[in-house]
Amino acid sequence: MSLQSEKVVMAENTDGNPARKQQSAEGGDDEGPGRRARGGGLSEAQAVVLERCIRALKEAKMDSQTLAALLLITRLCPASDLDKNTLRRIFEAVGFNLPARLLVTAFRQSDTGLSPHDVLSLATALLAALSADSEMVLHPQLLTSVPILLGLVSSGPMMAQNLLSADFSKPQSSSARNKAGAGRRHRSADGAEKKASKAEEESDLDEAMAGDIYQVLIAVSVFPKGVDHLLRRGAVYALCQAVEHNQTLCREKGLPLLATLLSGQFKDRVWSKHGDELITLLLRLTDEFCKASNEAKLELCTQIVQFLPPTGVAVEGELVKVVSCLWEALRPMVQSKLTPNQLGPVLVLCAALLDVYGWKLVGPPKFCCLLVNRACVEIRMALEEPLEGSLSAELQQTLAGCYRIMEAAIEEACRLNFSLVYGAPKVTIPALSEAQQKQILRVLQEAFAALMFYLGQVDTSCYGDPFVFATFRCLCCWLSNETSCLKEEVASLLPFLINYSRSHLLKESSGDDLSDWLANLSISEERESWAGRQPLRFLIPAVCHLTAEDRPRRVLLALDTPALLMDFLTQSWVALKRTDGAWARDTSMETVCAAFLNLIVLEPERVREDPCFKSLEAFLSEALPTLMFKPRLVVLAANFCTLGLVVGKVELASSGSLEPCQRRFFTTALRFLRGALDGSGKPGPVKVSANWAKSWDEAAELWRVSVQALGSRVSEQPSVIALIRGEGWLKRTLAMLDQCSALPDPKTEEVLEATLCSITETCPTCKEEVVEVLRNQRGALINMAKLKKAAGVE
Structure with a gap:
């Protein structure tokens, strides 16, 4: 069989789409009764050909023989019809280093009987098929191809001759960026453009090859070790360049992959290394968001959230422009009549912006009041009724954003020093009238009453639910600053709050799901590894306040809260000593001491009787x-x-x-x-x-x-x-x-x-x-x- 006569794009058979039906050597349909389990969904005739091809792969002495056998397999046995065991046998016969060797061969334009494009197509298709097996995706030979694949999605095949020596893990100079972008294909109605050189015509990946490459990169990103490998090989820079140069599938595949790399525990690390590239990307996305139609804006809200910087990044220069433009675009959306499904992503984006830059650029006081009010209304609508089933993931995400808006409102109220008790502001805020203060405090109080009603229905079997923790944390933010209102409700909820905290403190390993969920929230959260002390850490300020009041203190003592605080203090002390000499301050431990001090002064008899104090x-x-x-x-x-x-x-x-x-x-x-x-x-x-x-x-x-x-x-x-x-x-x-x-x-x-x-x-x-x-x-x-x-x- 002449390799020069073959034009192969294996992506047709490996991208998950049904391959065209193949006729067996006997003329039978592959859907017929002769199909058998071996090799997946292959007919007996196909299985026979497959075994011959695998034997030929094992006995091949030259790459041309290997390619011939592979081409025959792709013609008669589509990858979509092969099970993982069969695919693994093929790759073991081929050798795991073949795909990477083919990439190098294409770049060096060695004589294989195929064009460089076809060799690239075959190599990327092989890698895509290999990455479909979760046990093979982190194989060293596959990972060695990552830098070249990133170069392809970043600059296209035209830059292939430079990929082997390029270092995509480091930001390039502006001249290098211009050179990388010079090969982009510029399409126009002008007939002269259609006669561009062959190199320019091949500057973009074709969609099938791009799909294969992204399939490999996405499969690698599923694993923490894979994410780390992508980051070390410059994936963030390459993907930002792909978007800047509008490379094939950069929007459909590249941006979601980049969002994955920016999520959870990696976000701080990525922004510290690639801040300039990410700000440039964010400016582009913000400009598109602001110019989009109202309907398109609703769809883009979720995307924008993923690319906002983490808390702690200095918001200055271009980032201030980003935040200002986004708020300008969001105000009409918050003020308009939107369905709950439409409003959800808008409120989540508002919450993320508050995390990034606070209330400085949100807008006039009237709009700030409206934003808090809309968040509180959403919470009341979702949580005031008895539970009749679990809340949908979309609604949980919306409510998590609403919680952050409420927390930001409380933080601002404390910063401006007005009482959280409705009707009793301590001072008049210059930018916020007394009536507006009362309005915010009233709606917050009503929303927190809804939170307490919801938590009062939570069963112990749901203690591991991440949304329950988000609700618990938001309520603790309120209780840390205000315990004088809703006293009866708070006292009634104390058994849940203490038992929930105790459950997590005594079962450190129960927080895996919580850790993953919190790390991937669309709004800013603590991205440290989950520890069972976290729920109690949020509750401790409220406990300290409540130990100074007679009725709540009696409830806390009945729940054996001193022993719980002692367990927390011990665990926190052990964790503090493990910080390799850093000895970072932990204010929660200080607050526990204050709570103990209240108990010692106000309940001396309990102190003498309770072995916890000894x-x-x-x-x-x-x-x-x-x-x-x-x-x-x-x-x-x-x-x-x-x-x-x-x-x-x-x-x-x-x-x-x-x-x-x-x-x-x-x-x-x-x-x-x-x-x-x-x-x-x-x-x-x-x-x-x-x-x-x-x-x-x-x-x-x-x-x-x-x-x-x-x-x-x-x-x-x-x-x-x-x-x-x-x-x-x-x-x-x-x-x-x-x-x-x-x-x-x-x-x-x-x-x-x-x-x-x-x-x-x-x-x-x-x-x-x-x-x-x-x-x-x-x-x-x-x-x-x-x-x-x-x-x-x-």
Whole structure:
């Protein structure tokens, strides 16, 4: 058989479309009764030919013999009729490196008896068939072809001679881009264009070849390892170039593939490396969106969302232009009468834009109110009725966008410092009238009532549902800032909120589906790996507020919330220590300490009875020494110090001595508190030490509470005095006050004086030391009248 006479496009048989019917060697139809299972849906005659061809492939000595056998297979045995096992046998007979070798052969224009185009067509078709098998798609020989395939979709066959040496993983210069785009085919009615050179006519891929190439790239992108390989080989740059040069199937296949690469955990990485190319692409898509008809805009909303930058990317220059243009196009859409199905993608895009740039470019106050109102109405329509089945995926996506709009409204309300309680704004916002404030607060309250109604119907079997988590998270955003309205509903929902959080905390592995769903949301979400602590992390601020109120606190205690908080604190501490020395601040742990502090102060009897608080004391004695010299975690250390001193005070027996863990904690706490103030400098006011200075605004009150608790422990547990003297806390504190003229603020001075009074009144030896220093009549001690009185110094 003459290879030169054959023109083969295997994509006809491998792209998933039915291939034309083949006649068997005996003249029988391949649909006839002679078909058998071997080889998929082949007749017996076809199976015989197939076996001969596979044998010929194994015995082939030259590529021309291999190609001849392959061509015969494609003529008589369409790939769509072959099962995976048969396809694998063919590729094993051919050799997995043949498709890649054919690509190189086409570029070098070696003599195979086929034109370079036909060799490319055959190579890409073979790769497409190979990628159809999920177990073979990440085969090394297939992955080695990825850079060349990306070059083809980016620049077309005309640039084939440069593909072997090109590096598509790095952005190219403008001159290189122009050269890459120079080969694009320019079509016009002018007859002269039809007589362009053959190279120009072949600058675009034909649709079948492009389809095969994209089939391979898409199959690779299904796997995380495959996505990483595509990113390292410059897929983002190549696909952006394909769109810029309007290459074949770049819109139908290229943009969806690019959206996949931009989703989930890879988005930050891609934008940090290819920001310029993606902004250029986004400008193009935004321009098309703004110029499109109203009906087309509705279809393009979902596409635009996929290409917006992640939160954290600086919105300046061209990106500000993008956001401004999109809001200008969206305002009439939000204001118009749209069906729920039409409105959904519009609200999701609005939510994504709020994530990117906040409320700055949204529009006038009236439109902002309308946007929040429409989101709240959608939520109420979907969630106020009893559940009669699961919500559709499209509706869940819409509601997730509405949740983000609500959260953004709450965040803005807190930033502008007006109360979330309807009818009681604290200040008048210059851009928002009091009536508009009340309107937003009212619709938010109604929408959150709908959320609570929905969550109240959720069964434990649905705890793994990602939409339930999205609803839970949105409600927690409200509760973190407002617990004074809907009190009855909140108290009634607390069992669900606590049990839901506990379920995830105790089953870390249950979040795989949640992690995948959150990573691929159309709106910005945390793209870190899912951890069971996440639900409780969102609920903790509300729990802290609620522990200060009588009825909710009783409900929380009945649900054994202290044990839940202790589990969270322990897990978070273990996770913090695993951060390879980064020691990033975790405000959730600080908030847990505040919740514990409320419980200790308001429920002392529970503290004495609940073994959880004994475990807390032991945990703090182990954790505080680790935080001693970590300036970034001063606030957490101050929380641990305060909590340990207060919980110990409640649990102590007045005549009891210090246990080893208590002694270790006290020793560390005294050193930690002593390090906050620096009196070693020149005469003048006491300075806050370098380690504490950046966090003093947050840590000062904790330091004062700790010192105050220390004074209480002295009067109730005299054995603490030995540690205070042994660690030199008293001596150094008196020396500092003797040398410096004043403390950082009156509150700090007042608390420190009260503690010194307790020590003086409890310990005669300490009193002598205090008297000796007071007689000098120097420094900040001069103004401490109460201390002078306690020491008997006039």
